[in-house]
Amino acid sequence: MSSRPLIGITTSDHKSFMAWACDRLAVWRAGGQPVRLSPSREIPEGLTGLMIGGGDDIGAQLYDGGEVRLDVRVDPARDQLELSLLERFLPQQLPVLGICRGAQIINVHCGGTLIGDIYTTYDHVRRQRTVLPRKQVDIATGSRLHTLLDVSRCRVNSLHHQAVDRLGDTLHVVARDRDGLVQAIEAPECPYLIGVQWHPEFLVFNRPQQRLIRGLVDAARKR
Numbered sequence: 194m195s196s197r198p199l200i201g202i203t204t205s206d207h208k209s210f211m212a213w214a215c216d217r218l219a220v221w222r223a224g225g226q227p228v229r230l231s232p233s234r235e236i237p238e239g240l241t242g243l244m245i246g247g248g249d250d251i252g253a254q255l256y257d258g259g260e261v262r263l264d265v266r267v268d269p270a271r272d273q274l275e276l277s278l279l280e281r282f283l284p285q286q287l288p289v290l291g292i293c294r295g296a297q298i299i300n301v302h303c304g305g306t307l308i309g310d311i312y313t314t315y316d317h318v319r320r321q322r323t324v325l326p327r328k329q330v331d332i333a334t335g336s337r338l339h340t341l342l343d344v345s346r347c348r349v350n351s352l353h354h355q356a357v358d359r360l361g362d363t364l365h366v367v368a369r370d371r372d373g374l375v376q377a378i379e380a381p382e383c384p385y386l387i388g389v390q391w392h393p394e395f396l397v398f399n400r401p402q403q404r405l406i407r408g409l410v411d412a413a414r415k416r
Contacts, residue, residue, distance in 0.1 A: 232270035242413030245295030288385030288412035296388025303361025336367035349391035
């Protein structure tokens with residue numbers, strides 16, 4: 194039997210091979226056994242960790258986001274899958290890492306809301322859409338994220354246009370970018386519940402970012 198803990202990674206049914214390959218590689222390098230989860234797949238037994246991956250927008254009706262925009266892609270089946278997984282994982286104190294939309298769905302699950310589009314809501318926010326680490330983020334000293342990354346600031350990639358607005362119950366903001374937008378959240382009462390707005394799985398040669406994923410696997414192994 195493999196000593197690697199089973200880490201579920203959520204995706205849509207139509208996620209690109211390259212995106213899934215990066216998620217899978219990141220978890221495998223960190224010592225975990227990646228398992229793809231999507232709305233059409235049966236959820237296996239024995240999962241001890243969960244990574245909620247990036248992807249399409251979260252449906253505005255889930256967080257009272259007002260008028261539904263027609264120019265964005267949504268995936269209601271995936272929204273429901275991830276909310277049901279959080280309902281299952283969080284009461285058991287199982288480790289969860291949310292990436293980009295993953296951080297947003299964690300916030301929605303905990304009763305928070307989202308900014309539907311940061312660029313139309315805020316005039317001062319610069320348009321940055323890149324897989325390269327070009328956005329600077331400041332990390333709260335003493336947070337679990339700070340302990341894992343072992344840095345107080347870092348440069349990250351940016352592929353989002355939604356963002357955390359009102360914070361969900363039990364969650365703390367632990368990183369912001371230079372525009373003041375929330376870039377990471379965590380729940381101090383949970384052994385491992387972290388959401389980051391960037392994509393550490395794409396930063397394959399960045400040691401602090403890979404420690405974030407290793408932290409998820411290590412927490413799952415302890416379970």
